[in-house]
Amino acid sequence: MVHRYKNNGYNIVLDVNSGAVHVVDDIVYDVIPYLEQDGETPASIRDSLAGKYPEEEIKAAMDECQELKENGLLFTEDRYRPAIEDFKKRPTVVKALCLHIAHDCNLACQYCFAEEGEYHGRRALMSFEVGKKALDFLIANSGSRRNLEVDFFGGEPLMNWQVVKDLVRYGREQEKIHNKNFRFTLTTNGVLLNDEVMEFCNREMGNVVLSLDGRKEVHDKMRPFRNGKGSYDLIVPKFQKFSDSRNQQKYYVRGTFTHYNLDFSEDVLHYADLGFKQVSMEPVVAQPEDDYAIREEDIPKICEEYDKLAKEMIKREKEGRGFNFFHFMIDLSGGPCVYKRLSGCGSGTEYLAVTPWGDFYPCHQFVGNEKFLLGNVDTGIVHTEIQDEFKCCNVYAKEKCQKCFARFYCSGGCAANSYNFHGSINDAYDIGCELERKRVECAIMIKAALADEEKGE
Template sequence: MSEQINPMIHKYCQNGTYMLLDVNSGIINVIDKVTYDILDIYDGTNKNAVYEGLGTTYSRSELDESLSELDELIEKEMLFAPMCDNFKVVAEEEPVIKSLCLNIAHDCNLRCKYCFASQGDYDTHKRELMSFDVAKRAVDLLIKSTEGKRQHCEIDFFGGEPLMNFDVVKQTIEYIREQEKIHDKVFKLSLTTNGMLLDPAKVKYLTDQHISLILSLDGRPEVHNRMRPDAGGHGSYDTCARNQVYAAKHRNGEEYYVRGTYTKYNLDFTEDVRHMADLGFEGLSMEPVVGDDLSYAITDDDLPRIFDEYDRLTDFYLQRYDEGRPFVYYHFIMDLYRGPCIAKRLRGCGAGHEYMCVVPNGDIYPCHQFVGQDGYVIGNVYDGVTNDTIPALFRDMHVLNKPECCKCWAKFFCSGGCHANNIKYGGNIQTPYELSCRIQKKRIECAMYIQAKLAMKRQEAAQE
C-alpha cells in the first residue's frame, strides 16, 4: 500500500497491476506504469513539471499519450472530480430509524474467549431472555418511526445466542408478518447464530420465513476450538460445523454467510477460508478480532503479516473463480458501476440514529456494541427514544465531520469505521481506530483489484 500526496486520488500496485481510484467519483481504472508515475506529479495543470521530472525515464511521446488520456478523464470528471453536492445535502438530512437489533437472548451456550458480549450477558452478570411483549413493542416502535417515511425495515435477531429463545423468535416473526400486511411494510429479517442449536426443524422454519442467516465459524477445527469452547470448556467445532453445513445445504436460495474471526493465533486465515469453502459454504467472511487481551489481540506488529495474508486470500479467491468453484467473500464485494447509496457512504451502519439495539428489559442502545455501557441508554421500547443527545451526536458523525477521515482516500468505502471501536481505541467518536483503518484500507485495495480483474475476465470472455 502507498499513500498519495493528492487526497483526490489513490493509486497502488498489486501483483504487477497498477490501480487508480478517483476518490470523489468512485471511478476505478487499471493504468500502466507511465501513468502511475505521472500521477506522482501531475495535478491537471502542470505538464512541464511532468516533462522535467520524468523526461529521462520516459520518451516525450509516452508522456504525451498518458497525459492526453488523463486530461480526457479530467474533462469527464472521472479524475480529480469535485466533491458531489449531494454528499453535503444527505449529510444534513434527518435520518429515520429503519433497523433494529433485537438482543433476544442475553445468554449463550458458548464461551468464546474474544466475545465482546462477555459470553452473552454483556457484563451485566445477569443472563436473561427477551419476552415476547418486549419484542412486540420493539417491532411497533420501528413501524411507528417509519410510518409514512419508508416501507422497508430491518430486524436482526441477535444475542448471546438467539436460538436459546427460539419460541419468542418465532412469535416475533409471526407478528412481523401480520404487521407487514396491516402497515404495508416489507421487513428484511436476519438471525445471527453459532449453530449449536440449529436442527432440521429450525432450518426449515427459518428458510420458509425467508430469514437471512449469519453463521459463526472460525475455520479449521483447531482454530475454532481454541477460541470458541462450549459452556463446559469443550470444543464446539464438530456440532457447529455439522449443523451449519446442513443449514447451508437447505437454504433453497435464501441468503446466508458464514462469519469467522481471526486472531493472532491464525494470521494464516486464508487457510480457514479455504477450509470453509471446502465445506461447501458459498458466502464467507473473516473479521479481525477486536480486544484487549494481548494473548490473541492483533497489534501494529502483526499488520505486515496480515497485509501479506490478504494478498494470499485475493489470489485464492481468483483461483477458485478460474477453477469454476467461486465463493462470495463479504469484504471483496464491490459494485464498480453502482456502489452503495450516498447515505451509506457517509454514515455506514447508521448506529445510534438509523440503527439501534433493544435488550431484554426493553432498553434501547445505539448498537449492540454499546450494550451495558453506562451513559448509552437512549430510551426504552415502552417510552420510545427519550435521549435526543446521543442520536444527534451519532447522526453527525459522518465522514465529512471527521477531520482524519476527510483526508483519507477510503472514506466513502469505510464510512468512518465503527463508532464503538473509535471511542474505545481511538479516544473519541471522531477519531478513527487506526489499526482497524489500516486493515480496512488493505481489504478495499484487494476488493478493487479483484473486481477489476473479474471485469477484465468477463470482457475477454465476451470477445471470444
C-alpha cells in the same frame, strides 16, 4: 483525491470522489502524481520523466488523463461535502432493530464482547411483550419507509426460539396492517440448530449468519463450550446442511480471526473447501492487553494474507470453484454510495439495539454502557441528544478520514470501536483502518483481474 497502488501485476488508480477505477500502463501511472501537484506544467512533467519515457508517450499519457478529468473520472471534486450540514438536520427515521432476544449463551468464546451473552449485566431472555413493543416502536418510527429489518441476536438467540417465532408471526400480521415489509435475520452459533429451525428460517429469514472460526483447531480454541470442549464437530455438519438447504444463498459463515491465527486465509479457504459459498472473516477487536488481540506489528502479515486470499479467489473463480468473501464484495459500477458517505453506519439513528428488558442503545456494541442508553420500549427515545451526536458521525466529522482513500467504502468505520479506543465516536480505530484500506485494494484488484479475464475470452 487519487489513490494509486500496484497489486498482483496491475497498476490501479482510484479516483476517490467519483469512485472511478482505472487499470493503467506504467507511464500513466507515473504521470498521475505530477498532475496532482501544484506548480507542475506539461514541460516540467516531460522533463521529470524524460529519462524514462519518450516525449510523445508522456504527452499522450497527459492527454489521456486530461480527457478522464474532463469526463469526471479523474481528479474530481467532492460535490457532497456542502450537503452535510443540511443532512444533519434530517428527521430521524428508524429502519432496523437488533433484538437481543437472549442475553445468554451456551458457548464461552474467548473474545466475546458480550461476555458470554451477559453484556456487562445479567443473563436474561426477551419476553414476547418486550419484543412486540420493539416492533411496534419500529413501525411507528419508520416514517414512510416500507422495508424494515429486524435481526435476532444474542448471546445465542436459539435459546429463546419460541419468542423468535412468535415475534416473526406478529411482524407478519403487522405488515398487512401498516403496509410494511419485514426482513428478519438471525445470528447463531449453531449448537441448537435442528431441522425445525432450518425449515422456519428458510421460510422466514432473509439472511442467517452462522458463526464458525475456520479450521477445527482454531475454532475449538476460541469457541468452546463452558466445559472446555470444542464445538466444531457438532456445528459444521449442521451448517453444511443448512447452507445447502438455502441453495448457498442468503447466509454467511462468519468467523473472527485473532493474533493466534494470523494465517486466517487458510481458515477462509477451509470454509470454501467445506462447500460454503458465502463467507466472512473479521479481525478481532480487543484491548492491547488481551493475548489474542491484533497488534500493530501484525498488520504486515495480515495484509499478506489478504493478498494471498485475493489471488486464490481469482484462481478458484476461473476454475469454476468461486465463492464470495464479504470484505471483497464492492460494487464499483455506481461509485461510492452518496447516502452512506453522509450517514455513516446509521447506528443510533436508523439502527438501534434492544436489550431483553427493552432498553435502546445505538448498536449491539454499546449495550451495557449506560452513557449511551437512549430510552426503552415504554418511553421511546428519551435522550435525543445522543441521537443527535450519532447523526453527525460520518467521514466528514472525522479528521483521520479526510486523507483516507477508503473513507467512502467504510463510511468512517465503527463508532463503537472508535469510542472504545479513543473515547469519542468521531475518531477511528487505527488498526481497523489499515485493514480496511488493504481489503478495498484487494477487492478492486479482484474486479480488475476478472474483468481482464473476460476480455481475453
